[in-house]
Amino acid sequence: MKKLVLLPVVIILFSCENKKNESADGKISTDSLQTVSNKNSSEEDNDSPQTVDEIKAEYAVLNNQLIAKKLDSTSFDYECEEVSGNVVYYTQNGELKSIKHFHADSHFSSVENYYLKNGKLYFIFKDDTLWSFDGGTTEKPETKDEIEQQRIYIVNDKAIECLEKKFTIKSSAKNNPNPENIQNVPSENCSYSALQKTFEVLLKNKDQKGKINCIL
Numbered sequence: 001m002k003k004l005v006l007l008p009v010v011i012i013l014f015s016c017e018n019k020k021n022e023s024a025d026g027k028i029s030t031d032s033l034q035t036v037s038n039k040n041s042s043e044e045d046n047d048s049p050q051t052v053d054e055i056k057a058e059y060a061v062l063n064n065q066l067i068a069k070k071l072d073s074t075s076f077d078y079e080c081e082e083v084s085g086n087v088v089y090y091t092q093n094g095e096l097k098s099i100k101h102f103h104a105d106s107h108f109s110s111v112e113n114y115y116l117k118n119g120k121l122y123f124i125f126k127d128d129t130l131w132s133f134d135g136g137t138t139e140k141p142e143t144k145d146e147i148e149q150q151r152i153y154i155v156n157d158k159a160i161e162c163l164e165k166k167f168t169i170k171s172s173a174k175n176n177p178n179p180e181n182i183q184n185v186p187s188e189n190c191s192y193s194a195l196q197k198t199f200e201v202l203l204k205n206k207d208q209k210g211k212i213n214c215i216l
Contacts (some may be wrong), residue, residue: 050121052161055153059115059123062097066090071097076205080214082106087215089206095119098201107131114199121157124195126150134170145169151184152192162190 049055065071075088085103089096096119101112106128115123128148136142146168153161163184169176205215 048122048155049117050155052153055123055155058117060113065092066098072207074206076208077211078213078215079211085215087202087205087208096206098170099199101198101202112195112198114195114202121199122154124150124152124192124199126152126153126195135172142170142172144171147179149179149184150187151188152195154192159190159192162187162192 049058071090071092073088073090075086078085078087082105084104085101085106087102088100090098090100096116098116099114100111101114103110106177108128110126110128113125114121117126126149128150130146132144132146134144136140146166148166149164151163152159165179165182165184165186167177167179167182201215208215
């Protein structure tokens with residue numbers, strides 16, 4: 001008889017313990033999901049640099065690899081009316097890390113460098129040169145290069161800072177300015193919409209080889 005009396009008590013205690021465990025398990029599961037969610041969110045944020053300082057650090061590492069020729073590359077040339085160009089794609093373990101786009105006509109040339117991480121564009125460096133004759137003689141002409149550089153820092157597809165510097169190099173000058181000593185100044189219009197369109201065109205043509213006509 002005592003055993004029969006104790007049996008309901010045991011059942012009740014066992015049921016309460018199960019509910020306690022289910023509640024505890026439920027809490028652990030919720031916390032785990034929250035941890036995974038936070039981790040995924042954190043990993044997504046870290047897909048590309050999020051500040052100017054992080055962009056500079058990422059660029060410095062990649063640029064050193066480019067200088068040391070540690071990346072794989074493919075390229076193609078193109079001729080479009082009076083403009084000739086060259087495009088080089090740099091990859092590491094199959095991931096596109098940088099695109100270098102050179103194009104020029106008779107008196108103007110430009111080099112655009114696009115830098116990516118995990119497929120996201122985070123920095124553009126553009127170097128334009130407009131040259132003209134600047135005196136001298138027919139046999140020995142003198143020239144002048146007017147150079148404009150742009151640095152565009154990008155986070156989540158938006159330009160967060162745009163810098164530029166302008167200087168002139170003359171073939172007749174004995175002391176031309178050192179570009180490294182010229183200070184960058186903020187651009188009046190911090191936008192890269194035109195370069196964004198060019199970047200998208202270059203991405204579409206990444207499988208081109210040899211020499212082609214205009215790139216579209």
